[in-house]
Structures are given as structure tokens and as C-alpha cells.
Amino acid sequence: MTNDWEEIYQRAKEKWEALEASPIHIRIGTPTCGRAAGALDTLKEFREKLEKEGIQGQITEVGCMGLCFAEPLVIISKPEIGLPPICYRNVTYQEVKRLVDGFILGDDPCLELALGTLDLTEDAAPYIPEMLRFEIEERLVLRNCGYIDPQDIDHYIARGGYLSLRKALGMSPEQIIDEVSKAGLRGRGGAGFPTGRKWDLCRSTKNEMKYIICNADEGDPGAFMDRVVLESDPHSMIEGMIIAAYAVGAYEGFIYTRMEYPLVLDRLEQALMQAREYGLLGEDIFGSGFSFDIETVAGAGAFVCGEETAMIASIEGRRGMPRPRPPYPAEYGLNGEPTVVDNVKTLALVARIMGTGAKGFRSIGTPSSPGTAVFALAGRIEQIGLVEVPMGTTLRQVIFDVGGGVPEGRELKAIQIGGPAGGCVGKEALDLPVDFDSFKAAGAIMGSGGMIVLDENNCMVETARFFLDFLAREECGKCIMGRLGIKQLSLILEEIVRGNGREEDLNLLEEISKDLAEGALCNLGRTAPNPILTTLRYFRDEYEAHIKEKRCPALVCKDLIAYYILPERCERGCEHCVLTCPTEAIVSDEKTRTKRIQQDKCVKCGTCLEICPPEYNAVIKVSPPDRIKELEAKIGG
């Protein structure tokens, strides 16, 4: 096998070099996000166009660079013009003709469609110097994403893939665990537990049988970090997983993902097969005598199945419910045997650590949280997508410099971090460095990397209600604190946003939250109060406005607002709102022709506010609804 490796490596390198040297090389991102934006049509159009024009060009399907706002993303290299590859944004199939005629056949680089030129960092990760975000980003996990063909193991190998595994198999398991511990690697699945310590615990048990599981469940609504990694660069995780297996002494591994991720499953199966063909999985890997293989498991997609003991139950074919820990899976896991459960990004980082060494890894990030953090940016933010920044970068940098800030000049109000059971921190936390400990101190959790930006149009009580409602539906139902406690919290919040809040509710929310945090069986129940506790900490005045004044300051909660037409702004000749209101609630004054909403007929759908032409902008929301009376009285008098 070792002799074959040289051959495999050489062949992969030549293949890659030939690709890089090709006169025209088009990379098209076709992960799930690209597909949703129409990347497959773009791909088809490029293929047909090249064929029709008889152009000798290479097309590679790549994964996601994290620039989801710019999908479909296309990178075109044309070495002869003396420019680095150019990265184009939002290339739908209609734009293909322009690019082919302009840039491929002609010499107009179509810069109006470009995000910038693509370069490589010292570490050979692609970056776009024109974009500020790439100055701040540091790509360890996402190094290959969007740059290589995830369906071709040779691409991964040509860029140094599986060399870490080769190196690791020449070391003793203890040395590997020591290196990972020295690197200070902490689990990227949420809690930030030291990976080396977990491995050591598993390794030191005497059992014959041990397992390793890659947690790729990713049940957080809006999160897609792990999906992107597995769709764009599956081998980076697989390589880390083999190293981990060797370190802890496991012969069998499982990748637990969800049925809703069909492309992930496809790409994993293909990647595993290719790894087996090259002898990187299976019997006697790299001639080391170590044998190990991996199976994929598709769960039915409940959020609670991301919890490690529930996941193990699910793999065993039982209902996905957590069980009390200790014993921890590292001692008593799958089929009762010691089992290590690691997140996708954790494993991808393992491969990097073995490559660069613990010291190289530690040079990035902070002393207590070395390395990088991957976030999925979503919500009210300009550049939705994935980012990877060194730990210690401030939230302000992530949101404004990397994410482009809040659109339409609105003001940032809060940042929701850590998934549904994470927390919302206010503006005052913008200078917080991103790392496990600072987030915890601010009341939030790192979670597995969701980051949702909220602006002035988000109601924080409603936000808390939304997450508690999600958790109440997604928790397993096993323990009383989880089943009834989370439900009770969500019922209280529901009443508050409906205007039925009671003064004592704030106290009750805090007390039940405290009891859940201490008394629930699993971490779902223990962390479920976070959305409440953090919004109460940073936005207590909003709760008070809802309860005491029946007022929603953000004008979101339906029962606490009313729509009103400002007569002085309403245009006599216009009837837009009258015609679109689904309940015919809007009437026109016979004399003045200004419109008025009959409140008893209004269902608060907001259509009139949207339809009213911006030059009039006559429809407003008010809260509490009683304010209408004041406004009408003013006109009357």
C-alpha cells in the first residue's frame, strides 16, 4: 500500500496541475445553497455553450465558499490573460452567455459581475483580496470548500490531503492524543469540551470494542455549517475521523446525519467508496496494520437526536431519547461500548492539527479557545453565508466587516448565537471576542455556530417565544422538566405576546428557567431557558412594555398592534390598499377621499402597509392598538 501511495499522490498532483494549467477552467458551486439559487441550470448552460462554441475548457463542480448571498458562484481561470482567476456572483443561466462571449471568447473580464479576483493565501486557502472579509477570515475547516471537486478524492489528495493520516499512523495513539491536547482543541459541536481529554478517557477503557461517531445531525433551524463542509470537502472530516479512530482504538465508525441532507449522504457515500479504493479505509490502512471502516446513518431529523446519547439510541434503532450522563459515551456508549462522539468541524480540525502540529494551531485564536470558529450568518445581515474567523475576533468584526452589516441602514438590535437554545445578546456585547468562554459569560453559548442578526424590527419577546416553541416541539418528551417545563415556559411567553401577560410572569419565567437549567435530564432541557434568560437580561424593558402597557415596542406582536392610515399622507386618487385588503376593511371617506381602516374588520395582515406606494407611505403600525383612538381624536378635534 505504501508504494501505491506515491503513485496515487503523483497521479493526483498531475491531474490537479493539468486542471490548473488548462486554458479555460470554470468552477461552479453546486452545493445545496447553489442549487437553490439555480446553479444546476448555470452548469448546464455552460456545458452547452462550451460545446456549441467548440471551446476546450474544463468545468469543475465545486462546493460552497460560504458566500451564499452570491450563489450561484462561478470562478473562471484564464491564465493567458495574466490575471488570477475571477470570481463571479449570482451567475444565473442568463448570465452565462455574457461571460462566455465576453470573457471566454473575448477579453472583457465582465467586472460588473465579479466579486473580485481569487488568490491563494500562504496556506493555499482561496481568498478574494478585494473583499474585506477575507482579510479577517482564516480558513482551516473551509480551506478547500468551493475550490476543489468534492466528488474527486484526487483533488483533496493533490492539496495535501491524507498526509496527516499518513503521519498520524506513524505515531503512537498516545502521541496523537497528546498532540491534540497540546493543540487545545475543543469540540465544535457546542459545549467546547476538550477533545483530547474525551479521547483519552475512551482510549484508557479496557474494552475490546470501541466506536467513533461523527455528529453531523445539525438540527438547529438555520444552521448549515456541517452540511457545507460535508458537501464541499467530505474527506477533510473523514481523514480526521480515521485519525481519531486510530487514536482511541476504534475499528468501526458511524457518520450520523439526517435524511433531509440527501446531497450530504450522496457525497459521503462516494467519498467513502473512493477512500476505500485507495486503501485509506478498510483493512490495513497505509500498511500500518490498523483497520477501520465507516458507515453512514440517516436520522429522521429531530433536533434532540443531535444530543449524543439520543443519537446513540437512534443508531441502535431505538427511539432518539437522551439518557442520564454519567456514564458518558466515552465510557459507555454505542451498544454499551466506549464511544467517542465528535462534531464534523472538530474532526476536520484534527486533520489540520496533525498537519501543522499543535503549535501551528495554537498560533491562531486565543489561549483558551485556540483555532477558528465557523459561523452560519443569517437574519438581518447583508452577506448571508458561512464565515470562518480566528477565535477572539470580535462580534462587531464578524457582523460588520465580514457580514457587511445590517441592510437598508437599519440598526442592529441583538445577535442570537448558539442555536435555538443559545442566547440573544444586545448591542453592548458587540465587542465581545468570539470564543467559548466569553459567550458563556455573556449568557449565551457557542453552540455549533448559528449566528442570527436581529434589527429594530425584531421583537425580543417574540424571538424568545419562537425558540421556546421550537424547543417544546423538538424535545423528546422523556423527562418532566423538559416535557412540561419547556412547554410551560412557551405557554407563558405565548400569553405575554398576546397581551395577556401578568406582572408575576417575569418572576415565574426566571424561576422555572433556573429549575430547568439545574434539573432537566439532558442539555436540551438545561439550555432551553437561555433564550429567555438572555432576552430578560438585555431587553427586560420590552417584556415590561408587553406586560404593563400591552405595547410591543418593535411593532411585531399582532395582538398588540393596529394598522392606521395617516390621513394627511393618504393620496386622494390612490386606492391601492382598498383594493388589496383581503377583508375589505378599508373604506374611503366620501368627501375627503382619505382612507380609513375599520379596526373590527382588520385581520392585521399588513398588506396595506406593503402596498401603499413609498411616495405616500401613509400606513403605519401603532402599539398599543388603543393609540388609534388618540390619533383619531386628534383629527376629530
Add this chain to the structure above:
Amino acid sequence: MDFSIDGKKVKAKKGEKILWAALDAGIEIPHLCAIREAENAWGACRLCFVEIEGRGVVTSCTEPVGEGMMVHTDTERVQRLRKRAMELILADHPMECKTCPKRGDCELLKWMKFLKVKVPKNLRPFPKERLEPDESHPLFVLDPNKCILCGKCIWVCKEKIRADVLDFAYRGYNMRISTFLGKPIAQSPCIGCGECVKVCPVGALYFKDKEEIKEV
């Protein structure tokens, strides 16, 4: 192994869970879901909290005893958490004790009194949906409305009798106990052993004829 509960010296085998050691020593700890013979502790009812000095609050049914451990059953945190769990159960339970077939030996009422907890008034009413009791079996009735989801019936039927008739269905607040595909028990592989009825702490599983209890 020697340790103490509320200052009283207690002895127990290695690996024994605190709950059983305490009960053996005559110290009461409320519990509704624990089964002594079960290989793995279940930990669902959240009533059996105790506090270990230097460790914090744990559920006593899941925590093995340790040499020299100092366990307390009456600290502020223990009381608060036990009370919370009990209040939540009561707020969700149809309190029809007067007509309940379990009247007299209902464990829920027993621990409710022990904890001096009343049906809470400050909580919001749970949106409990009334379900039809399953009266299909000649021997016993399953009334899911009274079920507190302790899981004991499932354990005995699955692990002890190996008939595998009962299991949980649905998630979250809607979780309930069910036969495969929700069929009536009479149409399931139930062998009528009655073991599930005997472990049920509340009036969710009861024999149709009270005499039956003595016979079985």
C-alpha cells in the same frame, strides 16, 4: 461502602444507586420512574433529587453511591427542584382522584403529600387533549389521560415480559404511551400478564375488576 444521608450512616454495595440505598435504610426519597432491576437508570420524573456535598444536585436514581459521600435530602435546592417537578406534573394531571380507580394507593398522591405540594395556581393551563381510554382488553384499561409517562410499563413489557406491546409515541408535549401503530391493546401481541398494570404508579393502567388484582 459507607456513606451518609442527612448525617445518618448508611451502608451499600458498590455501584448501588443512592435512591435504593436510602430506601433500604428507611430514608424516603420521592420517586416515580425508577425500577430497581433495570440495567440503565431512566431518570425521567425528576423527583428524586438529592444534594451531594461538593458535587451539587443529582437525581438519586441515577447516581451511584461513593465512599464517604455526604448526601442531603433536605437542602433548599433539592426541595425547590422536587417541588417544581411535582407542580409541573400536577398542573398537567386531571385531578379526578375521587373517581380514580387508583384511589388509595396512588403514588402520585403519596409523594404530593410527602412534598407538601398543592396543585399550582400560578402556572398556565396545559393544552391537554382528552384521549379515549383503551378498554379493549378484557383484563385492564389504559387511560392515557392519567399517564405521567414514567415509562415503567414499557420497561416491564419490553425487558421483563419481552412482549414489546407498549412504547412511547410522538415527541415533546404530545408524547404519549401507545401500542404499535396505536392499535387497541386487544389487537396487539399482549399476553395479558398484567405486569404493566402492577407497576403503574397512577391510575393510567388499572384492572377492570378489582378482584383481579388479588388473583394475578
